[in-house]
Amino acid sequence: MAVTRTFSIIKPDATRRNLTGAVTKMLEEAGLRVVASKRIHMTRDQAEGFYAVHKERPFYNDLCDFMTSGPVVVQVLEGEDAVARNRQVMGATNPAQADEGTIRKTYAESIEANSVHGSDSDENAKIEIDFFFSPDEIVG
Numbered sequence: 001m002a003v004t005r006t007f008s009i010i011k012p013d014a015t016r017r018n019l020t021g022a023v024t025k026m027l028e029e030a031g032l033r034v035v036a037s038k039r040i041h042m043t044r045d046q047a048e049g050f051y052a053v054h055k056e057r058p059f060y061n062d063l064c065d066f067m068t069s070g071p072v073v074v075q076v077l078e079g080e081d082a083v084a085r086n087r088q089v090m091g092a093t094n095p096a097q098a099d100e101g102t103i104r105k106t107y108a109e110s111i112e113a114n115s116v117h118g119s120d121s122d123e124n125a126k127i128e129i130d131f132f133f134s135p136d137e138i139v140g
């Protein structure tokens, strides 16, 4: 299996509860390496642009409110089959449906405040990494 990259966000519900380290530990224990990381407060424009694929969804406006409600930690993760590996350790979008031992089962508060984001394909991972990071910020 090839070593690839994915994009992760530790969401405002997790940074508010001081869970940046705890979440990162679970990512690392899943075989992912943090090759870029920064704590930012997303602007409304950034949130709307990042989630533009969800623009027509009923939860879009609330989601943009939530993602700008506090700091987030954006990260690039590297590992074997990174996109799938990350989504496995994240767990289902709705924490009520997430498997035991996943980040969302362990820490998420609700389907919206679900602690982490992870890219859903290699193609989207590249787009999302480029949205937040310049090449010199990524050290593999």
Ligand code: RTP
Pocket (backbone or CB within 6 Å): 059, 063, 092, 093, 111, 112, 113, 114, 116, 117, 118, 119, 120
């Ligand atoms: P993500 O993109 O954050 O990694 O999560 P995902 O693929 O599991 O979920 P997605 O369907 O892409 O939805 C993006 C984020 O929108 C919020 N959401 N709220 N209120 C709702 O019904 C609802 N559904 C989704 C969640 O924060 C979800 O992670």
Ligand code: MG
Pocket (backbone or CB within 6 Å): 118, 120
């Ligand atoms: Mg998604």
